[in-house]
Each structure stands twice: as C-alpha cells, then as structure tokens.
Amino acid sequence: MENQAVLYEVKEHVAIITLNEPDSRNALSxxxxxxxxxxxxxxxxxxxxxxxxxxxxxxxxxxxxxxxEFAENKTAVPDRxxxxxxxxxxxxxxxxxxxxxxxxxxxxxxxxQTCDLAIASDNARFGMPEARWGxxxxxxxxxxxxxxQRIWMEMALTGxxxxxxxxxxxxxxxxxxxxxxxxxxxxxxAQSIAEGAPxxxxxxxxxxxxxTEMGRxxxxxxxxxxxxxxYESEDALEGPLSFKEKRPPNWKGR
Numbered sequence: 001m002e003n004q005a006v007l008y009e010v011k012e013h014v015a016i017i018t019l020n021e022p023d024s025r026n027a028l029s030x031x032x033x034x035x036x037x038x039x040x041x042x043x044x045x046x047x048x049x050x051x052x053x054x055x056x057x058x059x060x061x062x063x064x065x066x067x068x069e070f071a072e073n074k075t076a077v078p079d080r081x082x083x084x085x086x087x088x089x090x091x092x093x094x095x096x097x098x099x100x101x102x103x104x105x106x107x108x109x110x111x112x113q114t115c116d117l118a119i120a121s122d123n124a125r126f127g128m129p130e131a132r133w134g135x136x137x138x139x140x141x142x143x144x145x146x147x148x149q150r151i152w153m154e155m156a157l158t159g160x161x162x163x164x165x166x167x168x169x170x171x172x173x174x175x176x177x178x179x180x181x182x183x184x185x186x187x188x189x190a191q192s193i194a195e196g197a198p199x200x201x202x203x204x205x206x207x208x209x210x211x212t213e214m215g216r217x218x219x220x221x222x223x224x225x226x227x228x229x230x231y232e233s234e235d236a237l238e239g240p241l242s243f244k245e246k247r248p249p250n251w252k253g254r
Contacts, residue, residue, distance in 0.1 A: 006035030008042060014190040015049035017096075022058025028065055028083060028107045036084050044092040050194040050201070052092075053186045054115055055099040061124065064106025065135070083107055085139065086114040087209055093202055095193055099186040100124045101179065105161070110139045113146070116205065118172065119186050120164040121179035126172070127161035145212045147172055197235045198253040203227050 007018040017039050019026035026032065043052050056062055084090045098104075098115035103125045112118050112126070120126075128137040143152045147170045155162065164176045177185045193201060203226045210226075211219035230236060235251050242249035 005029070005031035006039045008039045010046065010049050011187075012191060013048060013050045013194040014187060015043045015046065015052040017043065017052055017054045019054075019056040019062055022056070022060070025058065025060030025063035025103065026056040026108070027063040033083055037090070040084050040086070040090055040092060043094070043096075044090075050094060050198065051190040052094065052096045053099050053183070053190055054096055054111065055101055055183065055186070058102070060102035060108075061098075061100045061104045062108025062111055063103060064108045064110075064129070083110065085110065086116075088114065093205060095190075095201065095205055097186055097190055099182050100126075100164075100173075101182055103161075105129060106135075106137070107139075110137075113140070113142055113172075117174050117189065119175045119177065119182065119189065120167065120173050121182045122164050122176055123179055124164040124167075124176075125161040126164075126167050127159065128156050129159040129161075131157060132159040143172075197230075197239060197249070197251050199230045199233050199235055203230050 005019070005021055007016075007020050009016050017036075019032055019036075021027070021029060021032055043049055081089050086092065086096055095116045098112040098118040098120075100112050100118060100120035102121065102123065104112045104120075105125075105127050106129060109126050109128060112120075128140055130137045137156055140152065140156060151170050154160075162170075164173065167173045168176045174189070175185060207219075207223045207226050210222050214222065234254055235249075238249050238251065
C-alpha cells in the first residue's frame with residue numbers, strides 16, 4: 001500500500017510532493033521520513049516530472065523532529081541519513097521548490113533549506129529551536145551561502161523564530177505571497193522552469209551547487225566543463241532555430 005504520509009502527483013511536468021500528517025503539523029515521523037525517501041527517489045526517476053514542489057497539508061509546513069518519537073526511542077545522535085537532504089544524501093539533479101504553507105521549524109526549516117528555491121505564505125515562520133530542546137542544528141551549515149552570518153548565529157543561539165517577510169529580507173525566500181496564492185505562485189514558478197531546455201536546467205542546477213564550494217576561478221573552469229555538452233547538444237541548435245522560425249522550441253534533451 002502506498003505511503004499516505006507523503007503524497008505524490010504530477011501536473012503538467014510538475015511533481016507535487018505533499019507532507020500529509022496535519023495533526024502533528026507534518027512533524028518528521030518515521031512514516032514521513034520513509035515516505036520522503038521513497039517519493040524523492042520516485043521524482044528523481046520520473047521522466048515526466050521536470051520540477052517538484054514540496055509543501056504540506058494543514059496549517060503547518062513541517063514542525064521538525066517528531067520529539068515524542070525521539071523521546072520514546074531515546075534517540076541520541078541521529079543517523080545522518082535520518083532525513084533525506086537534497087544535494088547532500090540524495091541528489092535528484094532536478095529543481096525542487098519549497099512552498100512553505102506555515103511553520104518550518106527545525107527539520108522543517110532543513111527541508112526548506114535544502115530545496116533549490118523557496119516560496120512562503122505570509123503567515124509562515126522559520127526557526128531552529130534546537131537550543132531550547134538540548135539538541136543541535138548541524139544541518140544548518142548551508143545557510144552560510146543563503147543568509148548573513150550574524151543572523152544565522154542569532155537564530156541558532158536563541159531559537160527564536162522569524163516571519164516570512166524577515167526570511168525574504170535576508171535572502172532565504174524567493175517570494176512571499178498570501179496563503180491562498182501560495183500554490184498558484186509555486187506552480188507558476190515551476191512551469192516557467194519546466195519550459196526550459198532540460199540539459200541546460202540540469203547543468204545550471206549542478207553548476208550553482210558546485211560553484212558555492214569553490215573560488216571564482218575554479219568555479220568558472222568547472223562551469224565551462226559542465227556546459228560543454230550542453231553547447232554540443234541538439235537542443236543548443238533548436239533554441240536559436242525556434243527563435244528564428246518564431247515557434248515554441250521542441251526540446252529533446254539531447
């Protein structure tokens with residue numbers, strides 16, 4: 001039987017992945033963690049889906065660790081693979097957009113952080129309350145490339161939450177929209193990506209992440225190498241030709 005804790009459907013080349021345990025504000029229970037691993041692998045291998053949107057049911061995106069389970073299981077050091085982390089322990093090589101429909105706390109903030117783009121409803125909040133639980137947030141290291149150091153430090157030390165507008169101001173979010181417009185905006189962004197040449201999208205996705213690990217000169221050289229196959233592809237000729245002929249491009253992904 002399909003895991004109903006995490007739902008998966010594809011609409012117009014966009015996979016919609018939905019955390020579906022609203023009674024616990026989609027906290028990362030064993031069911032949700034298992035479902036996420038399965039669904040992200042499914043998206044990775046699904047040729048009909050070019051982009052994914054990750055969101056949650058109910059009023060919360062994800063409340064983070066399921067603390068009741070942690071207490072019952074006497075979890076000390078969590079397994080590094082306890083949660084699928086895009087671009088760390090699972091690489092799907094296709095863009096994933098976080099559509100944050102409410103609180104994204106702890107592990108929920110992690111999920112939003114590891115997505116490639118992020119949109120939030122205007123009632124969403126973000127935070128790392130681990131300092132108040134006696135836990136930790138080593139997963140927050142990628143924030144060094146997303147928000148200023150002093151803000152990251154304050155959030156980690158105090159455990160205080162920030163609202164969506166503040167998250168946008170510090171560069172964590174691409175957009176903030178009214179709650180009833182969240183999925184519409186996410187679909188608009190996803191479809192604008194899905195319309196692009198697939199080889200270029202894949203290479204760009206790879207380039208951005210590798211570049212953040214390097215200095216400027218090394219990143220330039222790596223980017224040139226990544227895009228060499230893109231320039232040599234049929235799609236690289238199809239783009240200018242479709243422009244010349246004033247028609248939509250017919251991407252072949254080769």
